[in-house]
Amino acid sequence: MELNGKKKLHALSLAEKIQVLEMLDESKMSQSEVARRFQVSQPQISRICKNKEKLLADWCSGTANRERKRKRESKYSSIDEALLCWFHIARTKMWDVTGPMLLQKAKELADIMGQEFVPSIGWLVRWKRRNNVCFGQRHPTRAVHPLEPLCDKGPVPASLSLPQLLKDFAPENVFGCGEVVLLYKAMPGREQEVREQLCVVLCVNGSGTEKQKPVVVGRRLAPRCFFGVNTETLPVLYRSSANSQLTPELFSEWLTDFDREMGRQHRSVALVLDAERRCPNPEPANIRLVFLPPRPRHDDSPSPCPLHPDIVRDFKSRYKRRLLGKVFSIGSETDTSPASIASSITVLDALHMVAAAWDKVQPSLVERCFGEAGCSKGKGSFGPSRHPPPRGMSLEEFRRFVDMETELAYPPTLPPTGAYKEEEEEEEGEGEDLFGSLPTKADALKALGTLRRWFECNGSAEGVFRQFYSCEEEVERLCCQ
Incomplete structure (x- = not known):
């Protein structure tokens, strides 16, 4: 029991506030019911609704700390904003930004604005926390060979082959x-009944030794299954768009982060992309973008990107x-049908399965695929990888199940409005236990x-x-902790 009978204050993070707004928008729950689920007071939910536009703006800005529970405004908000603007410019230009440099720049901006302000280390720490800023050394390109971006040239010219472009x-x-x-939750034979889709962005190097963290794009900004989850620690990056597709803005965000990482490693790399992609502005400093010529539909010829038929099929x-293993293992202990179990698979479940599947793709397969396309001297095993079908399925049935998205030519369009409402009602029923x-x-x-104890009783291997x-x-x- 709390001293003096006072209840302990439970503050919600920005991510949880967004989940509150989504729950109120998509269900018929009252503010009091939502307050009980999040273990807060009803007036706190009311304040969240009143500040809806500001919260959504902070969430979409990409600069706010999504795990922070309270946002205390600085007394020097104009200096805060000006320094943040300068910091973003410095990151774009790959400058080496340090704490003393930020303190000096803050003082210069205060003098320009005519404000009496002496920045301290404590102020800088709070400024970084408010704006979700972390910085390290931003190294300029240190390439042995000068990189001439192909952004303005479009697809690879017919006179140049990929080996020629990538020879350096x-x-x-x-x-x-x-x-x-x-x-992500479709079962064999029920492809037409499933609407939920995710877009998975994969990136790997020609030797198969560096797999970038997958980016998964879904439709919901903050799925209910994310309640209480620190999304920054997940093995994949989750982003959202209206039609679950990788938008130019999301791609530009990912490319900027990838470019910074290569700069930190003092590396100059080539990135091979499909012709549909457009060069971002500003162009990356450490990455040479190579755009492939357009490919005819259903063309299975070798391609250096991770969408090579053998790699995507393996993944x-x-x-x-x-997915089948999870469904059938749950079904073995219950009377629930496989279709019902699959429908309860959440986006969070899918993110973990995506990470596990991508981790298991073998470097030898990737190296061989890049070698076939002429991007590297691949020495991996030849021939596509063969996975034995799960028990109860023939090889042909499993092949059709794996290739269902291609065979259905699944369109990247939004379902009807009524379908969204039905889907939201289904998710509300499935997620009842998530908020207890x-x-x-x-x-x-x-x-x-x-x-x-379960491992001990079932004779598991030493590994x-x-x-x-x-x-x-x-x-x-x-x-x-």
């Missing part, structure tokens, strides 16, 4: 990037095997004991226990 780059410095449309095979209470440290430790010990150690570390 080692295989580990040639990256390909492409998109995969995924019906999707691994994802859909995990978040798992506690005691719950996590108890689950570890249950899992270990499984080594992986379990690593997981157990991490959980115990987090519990001690």
Whole structure:
């Protein structure tokens, strides 16, 4: 019991406030019902509704700290904004930005504005926290060979072959990037009944040794299954757009981050893209963009990007095997039909399965595919990888299941308005248990004991226990924080 009978104040983060707004917009729940689910007072929900436009603007800006619970305005807001603008310009130009440099620039801006202001280390720490800023050294390009961007030239000229364009780059410095449309909860034979799709953006280098974190684009800004989840620690990047497609703005954001990472590593790399992509402005400093010529529809000829038929099929095979495994393992202990279990798969479930499937794609396969396209001297195993079909399915049935998005020619269009309403009602029913209470440290430790006991009773291999010990150690570390 709290002292003096006072309830402990429970503040919501920006991400949780966005979930509150989505829940109010998409369901018929009252503010009081939402308040009970988030364990806050009804007046707090009312204030969130009153500040809806400002909260959405902060969320979409990309600069706000989404896990921060309170936003205290600075006394010197004009200096805050001016310094943030200068910081973004410095990042774009790949300057080396340091703390002392920011303090000096803040003082210069204050003098220009005629304000009596002496920035301190404490002020800088709070400014970084308010604006979700982290900085390190932004190194300029240090390429051995000068990079001439192909952005203004469009697709690769017919007179130049890919090997000629990429001859100055080692295989580990040639990256390909492409998109995969995924019906993430579709089951065999029920393809036409499923509307939910995700766009998965994959990027890997020619030797298969560097797989960038996948970007998954969904329709919802903050799915309900994200309640209480720190999205920054997920193994994939989740973004949203109206039609679950990679928009030019989302691609530009990803490319800017990738360019900065290459600058930090003092590397100059080539990135091979489809012809439909457009060069962003400003152009990346550490990346040479190479656009492939347009490809006829259903053309399965070799391509250096991750959408090479063999690589995308390998990735999707691994994802859909995990989907079937999850559905059938749950079905073995319940009387629920596989279709009903699959419909309860959440976006968060799909993100973890995407990460696991992408991690299992073998470097030898990637290297061979890049080699076939002439981007590198691939030495990987030849012939497409073959995955045995799951139990109860023939090889042809599994192939059709893996290729269902291609065979259905799934259109990147929005479903009818009524379909959204029906989908939202379904999700509301599926997510009832998500908001009861978040798992506690005691719950996590108890689950570890249950899992270990299950391994012990089912004769698991020794390697499984080594992986379990690593997981157990991490959980115990987090519990001690």
